[in-house]
């Protein structure tokens with residue numbers, strides 16, 4: 001494993017009784033990445049995060065944080081990461097300052113280090129005006145800031161955030177994402193959320209989980225292109241305008257352009273789009289694996305035509321997310337006998353630990 005791998009999950013499976021909440025989940029997060037961990041309700045996001053943060057043990061598979069096994073080397077793992085669970089466990093009767101000092105003591109920070117770190121996290125999380133307030137007096141948004149501040153108090157290189165914005169209003173969400181951007185500059189972050197806009201704002205890469213499995217993992221562009229419905233829009237100048245013609249070839253006819261586009265390898269369909277008489281415009285369908293823009297550009301340039309427009313329309317992240325996770329939603333809405341164990345038929349040959357119930361293996 002490269003030393004750049006900060007979070008490593010390999011074949012993580014987690015059963016609750018006969019129900020498989022995680023099924024062979026594997027991924028890596030490298031130093032400095034801010035990765036969105038996406039999935040519908042019940043997909044297994046929190047379960048994965050709780051394993052990575054040493055709160056529960058997987059039924060099988062292994063995970064490492066900064067090279068330390070989450071099972072064998074709990075202390076090293078915990079000191080490497082800051083964790084903000086979905087509901088941050090705040091002590092409502094403490095003031096913000098008392099709570100941060102308490103979090104620092106739990107992390108074994110000495111008083112001088114705490115004071116220095118407190119200054120930093122208060123600035124990053126915007127808590128200067130709230131330090132002497134009891135946590136019970138704070139709004140959801142400010143409580144979430146306090147949760148983030150405790151996750152940062154020991155200056156961990158890795159942050160694991162479980163739906164940190166789910167209870168926040170739109171302004172609070174936007175602010176939280178601003179903090180996250182700042183924090184993510186020099187940290188590795190795994191951010192679980194339902195909110196695709198959030199991922200598009202804060203992350204360059206996403207891992208999508210559905211029914212306990214990883215169904216997509218990659219740069220957002222790659223994931224958007226994953227649907228196999230990539231479309232290019234190409235417009236080539238058709239008639240002379242007011243300014244000088246810049247082409248070296250003759251102005252093309254529509255079917256010249258259509259024929260030339262159809263002959264590009266990887267193009268599956270070409271359809272004319274309505275435009276005015278200044279341009280021939282076409283929608284070009286291609287397969288999902290190759291970016292055809294360089295080839296389209298090359299063809300137009302070789303013909304000496306003038307390219308007015310070339311862009312690739314991939315689906316939105318939301319479209320792809322819905323396509324990949326639609327099974328979860330259908331399952332949630334199905335009436336009839338409830339089968340908790342979606343995979344009972346293939347369980348018989350596996351090592352099963354059915355005593356692995358509720359809190360049984362909480363550490």
Ligand SMILES: Nc1ncnc2c1ncn2[C@@H]1O[C@H](COP(=O)(O)OP(=O)(O)OP(=O)(O)O)[C@@H](O)[C@H]1O
Nearest residue numbers: 016021039040041042043044045046047048358359
């Ligand atoms: N302690 C538990 N005992 C039994 N089943 C559990 C337990 N914790 C989680 N599950 C089940 O495991 C599945 C995955 O839950 P998990 O909380 O990881 O999902 P999630 O993706 O975080 O969902 P959400 O977005 O709703 O928080 C769910 O079906 C959930 O009901």
